Amino acid sequence: MDLTTDVLAMLVFTLLSFWGVATAALVLTLRQESRKVEILEHQDQMDTYSPTALAELREWIEKNPDDPLVEEARSQYNECVKALKETDNHFYDWDRTAIESLEQL
Amino acid sequence: MANSEAKTARAEWGTRFGFLMAMIGGVVGAGNIWRFPYIMGENGGGAFILAFFTLMIVLAVPGLMAEVALGRYASKGVIGAFRDITGPGGLVGFGVVVVLVNIALMSYYSPVVGWTLYYAVHSLLFTFTTPAFEAETFMNGLFANSTLLIGLHTVVMGSIAAILLLGIRKGIERIVVYAVPALVVSLFIMMIRGLTLPGATDGIAFAFTVDWAYLTYSSTWIEALGQALFSTGLGWGIALTVGSYLREYDDVPLGGGVFTAIGDSSIGILASLAIFPVVFAVDGVEPDAGAGLAFVSLVQVFPEIPLGGLVGIVFFVGFFLATFTSGVVITEVSVTTVYEETRFTRPQTIFGVCGLIWVAGLPSAYSVDILDYVDFVVGSWGLPLATLSIITAIGWIMGPERLRLLVVNRNAGIHIGSWWDPVIKYVVPAVMLFIMGYYAYDQFGSPEMIGGVVILITFPLVSYAIMSVADRDQTDYDAERAPVSGGDD
Structure with missing residues (x-):
């Protein structure tokens, strides 16, 4: 067949x-x-969020200041920003201007 | 309970490949090999594949992402993960439901693994290609020999216990990184052999002919739905437990979601390509459903084809590996949880859990009729109840948006957008309720439905009571995280 x-x-x-x-x-x-x-x-640390994901996380933190998980979210946000500013090799596609504009929350 | 503070050192997968193979090893089982090919052929072939692929993408892939992410978030077994999001108390009992369902599942799955072991051993002895061999008589002889079946069940649970005693990396990971590729290679070899036989195209046509009318039949979609949810083991605690051993920078959605769900289905597709050309190459062999396909139809074929004895070895050793690795990972779900929730050492926990499964499995090992009944009841009611427990906890207590932002998209290989949130919160629970409602309608008044109702009532009630008592002294609960109920997304 x-x-x-x-x-x-x-x-x-x-x-x-x-x-x-x-x-x-x-x-x-x-x-x-x-x-x-x-x-x-x-290096001993690495960026943990893509630009889109980090922006979403920041937006959620700002919209939900009383959420029980907001401190954990803020900590993760700040950890990623710190890694981006203190390291040269990044896993995600970050450009230098975007990194310089980031601030810890 | 909640004794995890005394057991702080937690294992991790040694490699990314190890994690991926553990996921595949856990979810690929007997159903991929003896059920998927036949269901596909009987429900419109290509039309069924389209329905199945759609449901995999819409339900199974997002669902598995959520379950792995919960395990990653909690870094605990099922009960610990529930406690992290609900806080201590009765609601943690829904984690107990998942563990009970897993033990019930393993109690009848272990005898099935025993069947595949028996056939794998006989394939190595070239029993199936001896003159005057009768496949049906051979299978009936096995099913009538209760002592042998209980012995096989004992060997399987003993072997699983021995592997679990070696731990996550040295036990489970070391087994799955060889067993899963070996399964794929064995099916691939069988496919090549099958496709080179005269008449093989009939098998391909049976499986892949597209009958578009089947897309309009509700039965096609219900079969595809059942296969998509049951084949991937969504909500059974497997993905949660395997995900709880992920390392710091590991991705969740690409490996735990896309690869696991589609990879699991790919094994079913490969099994179809391996089995049907061989079955259709020999006249008079029926592509029967269930155990009959693997244990009668295929066995009848081996003596009739060149190198049939070797093909038999390849198939049954691969089949055994598929069922055995599932058994190992499913048992680990209960072991991880009980170990974390009690003062037992891991070896004590393994002996306790495997011993309990062994005892609970004796009736199913003794009688295939009992096994069929338990399979039907647990499969139709217990497993959907477990899925509903985990997905509801994620969708309505943890909140999918929070899980997505905190875990799914962290270190992720692919970005998951907000479309995911309503799928987890509304679509998957609604589908599970539909499936249970459909089974209730289909089996109304039958002994299977009565058994199912017993599970639906007793498992949650008993589990709720157990955790209400067990967690009653935890008013000073000092988890690493506060309970997170009240997700507002």
Whole structure:
């Protein structure tokens, strides 16, 4: 029995959407891990948030000053800002101007 | 309880790969190999894949991110994580529910692991390719031999205890970093063998033919929903426990969410590509569902194909590894929690938990009928109850926005936006309630439903009472974090 075009197309879609995505995620996360290890071999701290994620965290802290977790959030925010200002190698795509504009909360 | 202050040194995964393989090892089990291929073929092939992939992306990936993140946030087992977000008291009992469901799950899963061990051993002895071998008689002989089944259950729980005694890194991690790739390689080898057989394309056509009408059938979506939630083990405490051993700078959403959910499904896809070409290559073999597919249909095929004995070894050793690694990680859920909540040492906890599972599993090991009943009741009611407990705690007590900002997006490999919050708070709990409602409707008045109602009532009540008593002296609870209930997102 020959496979129809529909079946072949579905097979290709399935392989790409499952094995393709899983393999890409595995390779990406292992490469990111190598990058983190490389950074931490040269410095004892590292940026923990991307620019977008740090901006969201700051916005949440400012909007929720009485939240039981606000101190923990502030501590994590400040830890990231400190790492960004005190180190040269960054995991996320930060530019120097953006880092200089950051202040601890 | 809450004796964790006396046990401050906590293990971590040694490598990122170790964490990822522990997640996959924990969630990939028998269902990926004997259930997924058949469900796919019977529900429209490609149409089922589209429905399944959609539900994986919408529900399982975000759900797993949330569960791993809770483990990472608390750095504790299930009960400790619940206490961190609810504060001490009866509500922590919903963490106990998760542990009870895990023990119930392992009580009948261990005998199933025992079956795969038995078949793996016989594949190594080339039993299946001996003249006059009868697959159905062989399987019925195993199921009728209660002494042998109890013996296999004992060997499995003893082996799991031995691995857990070695610890997180030297035990679990060392096993999964070899066993999971070995499973993938074995299925891959079998797929290559299958695809090179005459008639293999019939198997591919059975699994991947697209019948679009199936996308309009509710049964397709319900099967896809069940597979997406049960195959990934969402809300069973596995992801929470594995995530609790993450290291400081580890990512959660890419590895714990995307890779785990899609990687788990990929094993099911690979199993389909490995099994159906082989099954369809031999006339008269039915692609039967469940245990029959693995233990009868495939076994009938091995004598008929070139190198069938070796293919049998590859398949059954891989199958055993899939079930055994799940058993190890599922048992660790209870071990981690009980160890942290009591004054027992880890070895004492392991012997206690494995001993309890062994005793609870004796009826299921003794009789396959009992196993089927317990499987149906726990699978239909206990597991959704555990999922609902964890997802509700995250969605309605911790608050998804807080978890996302504090944990999910911290050190993350991919950024998770605010779309995630309503999925965790509304969509996943609503889907779990729908599933339980559907099962109630489908099984109304049956012995299975009565068993399910017993679980739904007794597990939460008993657990709530236990934690109300156990935590009653913790008015001076001095957790590292204050309870965080009242998430306003």
